[in-house]
Amino acid sequence: MDNTIPPASNESSSPPTPPPLPPVFAAPPVIAPPPPAKEKRKGRGWMAVALIALVLLAATWTHSVVHFFAGMADAEHGGRGGAHFEEVVVEDNDAKDKIVVVDVTGIIAGHDFDGSGQNMVKSIKAQLDRAAEDHAVKAVLLRVDSPGGEVLASDEIYRAIRDFQAHSLKPVIASMGSLAASGGYYVSAPCRWIVANELTITGSIGVIMEGYNYRGLLDKVGVQPMVFKSGKFKDMLSGDKRMEEISPEEKKMVQDLIDETFGKFKAVVREGRTAAEKQNHGKGRTLIPDWADYADGRIFSGQQAYDNGFVDELGNFDTAVKRTLQLAGVKKANLIEYHQPFVFGNLFRLLGKADSQGLKVDLGFERPKIQSGRLYFLPAALWR
Numbered sequence: 001m002d003n004t005i006p007p008a009s010n011e012s013s014s015p016p017t018p019p020p021l022p023p024v025f026a027a028p029p030v031i032a033p034p035p036p037a038k039e040k041r042k043g044r045g046w047m048a049v050a051l052i053a054l055v056l057l058a059a060t061w062t063h064s065v066v067h068f069f070a071g072m073a074d075a076e077h078g079g080r081g082g083a084h085f086e087e088v089v090v091e092d093n094d095a096k097d098k099i100v101v102v103d104v105t106g107i108i109a110g111h112d113f114d115g116s117g118q119n120m121v122k123s124i125k126a127q128l129d130r131a132a133e134d135h136a137v138k139a140v141l142l143r144v145d146s147p148g149g150e151v152l153a154s155d156e157i158y159r160a161i162r163d164f165q166a167h168s169l170k171p172v173i174a175s176m177g178s179l180a181a182s183g184g185y186y187v188s189a190p191c192r193w194i195v196a197n198e199l200t201i202t203g204s205i206g207v208i209m210e211g212y213n214y215r216g217l218l219d220k221v222g223v224q225p226m227v228f229k230s231g232k233f234k235d236m237l238s239g240d241k242r243m244e245e246i247s248p249e250e251k252k253m254v255q256d257l258i259d260e261t262f263g264k265f266k267a268v269v270r271e272g273r274t275a276a277e278k279q280n281h282g283k284g285r286t287l288i289p290d291w292a293d294y295a296d297g298r299i300f301s302g303q304q305a306y307d308n309g310f311v312d313e314l315g316n317f318d319t320a321v322k323r324t325l326q327l328a329g330v331k332k333a334n335l336i337e338y339h340q341p342f343v344f345g346n347l348f349r350l351l352g353k354a355d356s357q358g359l360k361v362d363l364g365f366e367r368p369k370i371q372s373g374r375l376y377f378l379p380a381a382l383w384r
Helices: 047-075 122-135 151-168 215-221 249-277 302-307 317-329 343-358
Strands: 086-091 100-103 137-146 172-179 193-196 200-203 299-301 335-337
Touching: 100 122, 100 317, 122 137, 122 151, 122 335, 137 317, 151 172, 151 249, 172 317, 193 302, 193 317, 200 302, 299 302
Parallel strands: 100 137, 100 335, 137 172, 172 193, 172 200
Antiparallel strands: 086 335, 200 299
């Protein structure tokens, strides 16, 4: 008999294990919203800026409208063609006297080229008129950078410069830039003194008129022109005439016209340089005796022009300014220009012409816009 006492059971001897308690989660912290920021009081600076902008806009509009209608009224009454200018100081030398700088740039023409409504001849005349009326203006400095242009336009500018000097007794000094050939020299000839850089291209004293004969092309495509005319010379210079139909009489008449205009060119050079020599009392250059032999259309440098007496001095624009002060008899003067202010009328004019501009091909240079049958003071190289 086994007297071994069995071990006591754990179930009866120890109390039951209580079930595990669920995990306790801490309550999320309460984040109080930040106190409302104090609203900054809005300033009124923007109102002042807006008010100033509106005032400037209104002033600009009023100014443009006044100039626009004044220009229309002036043009209707045969004035200066609507040319109104504002004086702009380009070099302030703290002086009461003035020297007006007038530019002759690009092709010289008496009509509007680009649709802007500007006319070179009327513009230059108006500037000279204003310079004559201003007693503080002591001289005019003509800054020329032009290959020439229309015969009539060049002649009108020449006459305006000549008359300005005669009536106002104020000298006009020409400062030639990189190019002052043909018509560019024509408008420089009446000036009291001519300054050119030694590398300036000038000269080309002569006249040219050119056209194209396309009759051979018409014959190839079978196009026959029909011409009805009142006289045998009514179709002179027509491009659809056969070369054998151009009579010797017609050729002679055209050549006589060229020769007459060429004679005028040489007379302008002779009279202008002779008058300048007398006024300068021998201080400038004198035309060489056989100068007319060089008036055969050739171009020459500024140095060659100086050697032959076509210009008075070699130098740049600063040289011309110093010479102008000397001839005007003043020690210092402000350099001014006359600028045409912007008017809304010009904007409307340009917008109206925008659709008619057509296609423009950039060839790297701008060929002069010349017309067949017109007489020009231009180097022949610019025609082709």
